[in-house]
Amino acid sequence: MQSTVKTMSVQGTILVLDGVSTNRIMLKVQLTAAWYHVVQGEKLAGLGALLRRTRPDLVLTAQTLPDGDAGDVKRLMLSVPALQDVPVVAIAPQNDRTARLRNLSEGLDDVLAYPFKDTLLLARVRSLLRARAETQDLKNSGNPQSVGFAEAPAAMIAPKRQGQIAVLAHTARTRTLWHKALSGRTQHSVCSHTLPNLSGVLSGTIPDAIVVELNSEPSGLNMLADLKSRTGTRRTALIGIIPDDNATLAAEALDRGADAICLGGFCPDEVSLRVEALIARKAHDEQMRDSLRRGLEESWIDTLTGLNNRRFAQTAMDQLLHSSVHKQRGFAVMLADLDHFKSINDRYGHSAGDRVLVEAGKRMKRAFGPDGFLARIGGEEFLFGLPNATREKALRKAADICSGVNSVPIVLADIPARLPVTVSIGLKVCEPPFSPIPDSSLSAESLIKCADKALYAAKQAGRNQVWMKQNAA
Structure with a gap:
């Protein structure tokens, strides 16, 4: 009697860049165990050809490469229209806040510092791939090539606009401090509420981003899941603030719907960088949705009479x-x-x-x-x-x-x-x-x-x- 071998489909392709072979091998073991296809690279030289050949869904790069750094990788990705939305995560040798802020300001999607747990790495990968999949769906839906046009659309640049940020903290003192610190570092308007006051967040204009304090109390995690399940806030960017380096809590928050996590407490500079990036991505996706909606409407409207066609x-x-x-x-x-x-x-x-x-x-x-x-x-x-x-x-x-x-x-x-x-x-x-x-x-x-x-x-x-x-x- 022959035994049946069950196989699982690969969840995506991840490019691992690191000049140290043991680091690459360790990451490959972690990722292949979760059914990701892993491609490896050592340095910046030849990266363009490798990207065109493998078309990765996500890039994990060492903060420093033999001939460049993580910022160089991100700039190269941005120069290729088809890869501009591919998430890039820097892997840092240690928890260096200054280096992390520099990477975030260069446009990287996140920075993970050694040592980190498998659960945190995989949760972050899942979170970023979910976000990219939504953007890819929008691009594919609005691609002129899918309806017979020869040329691919030019990359959309979402205009900067003033958004709204909501802060949710467990105490009035914390929310006041965070509100004040964030207001001085962002162009967006900031409001604040005390957990679990969700009605205050939803009573007016739905925020573009919500910063949520997370700790051992379940209200913060429950709030993330609740916000992500609601029609009005499911596209709102959610940033979780964890007071320590609790990787288990961070992984659960990402799986509950957080778009980003700040470990080690509230750092105004880091939060503002993450908020800016997430609001920009949200505006970009909204622009694509509007363009797709207009395109669909135009495709079924008679141009002469304005009636349906x-x-x-x-x-x-x-x-x-x-x-x-x-x-x-x-x-x-x-x-x-x-x-x-x-x-x-x-x-x-x-x-x-x-x-x-x-x-x-x-x-x-x-x-x-x-x-x-x-x-x-x-x-x-x-x-x-x-x-x-x-x-x-x-x-x-x-x-x-x-x-x-x-x-x-x-x-x-x-x-x-x-x-x-x-x-x-x-x-x-x-x-x-x-x-x-x-x-x-x-x-x-x-x-x-x-x-x-x-x-x-x-x-x-x-x-x-x-x-x-x-x-x-």
Whole structure:
């Protein structure tokens, strides 16, 4: 009988840089035991080629290399656009606060000093990789190459802005001292509260960063987990302050959601450096989210009328159909077409025709109301999806659209004539019960075809009216 060997997937690639081979080997043993793929390097020379070949997810570098230092490594990483967001952690031979502050000011993501526990190292690695994974997801979602463009986007530079920092400490005296010390070292506004007063933090503007005092009491750790689980604060940067070198507490804090840990108590210079870096990263990610959101909105908006477009309508139809069948509620599909629109283009020009489309779209949107969706799917043709609809409701809504368009002629500034515009509508209403088994007659394509047949009948009957398709055949 053959035994089955179970394997685990590698969690990521980590580059270890150190001129001392025993240090590299020790780190490799610690990391490979946690299922990370480890690549090794000795010095700065040749690092560029090594980075391009291995594309690491994180770099652990000795504070001092044979031909450079950790700051040189970070600068090299920043010079390669594809690697700018790769975390770089310096490994220091001793707990030297001056050297740590220098590394943080050079842009390194953290500094760990020998000797450190495996649990702290691995917790920090997990924390940094989680943060990078979120940034990578945003980049991949907004990458033009994923939708057919040839060039990769330029790196985004988030503009500096004033943020808000909240301090949470166990005593009023501590919070006052930290508040005062931090206010003098940062451009951001600072507020302070006493643990566990979470309501004070959440009552106003959500802070960009929260500094939390951690000790043997569970309230600090619980606060980290609570803040990370809330929708409003899950992207807020969290910095834990530990009064001693308690690596176990630091590791637990990182796994509970802390983005950074300050061991050995509150150092205003270190806290301000970490806060600045984390707020800058948060602003960068927010900028990417906004850009992605705008890109998605633009991809489903018709640039002429400002209504949704055909691409949006395809997804919206599928959602309307799925939701209606699942909830066993009726719905309606309407196809509308402006009557004699070609004659407007022929007589007054396409510019006038475009403005008529814009005005007609506005009128239809007002008449249709907020329920369901409206999209321009081509030329002078518009598609409506109406949820929770009966035949009576759908017919009434279609009649409202017709009267909303034709009630008043359209007036264009450069054309003396008043342009009477009417619309014909084909309507298909579907009412429950619906079978949970997929039915070809109840698909987005078949329903639009039914509405199109009804629209053709409305045109044949004289236009400026609503016709309803009685069945799906």
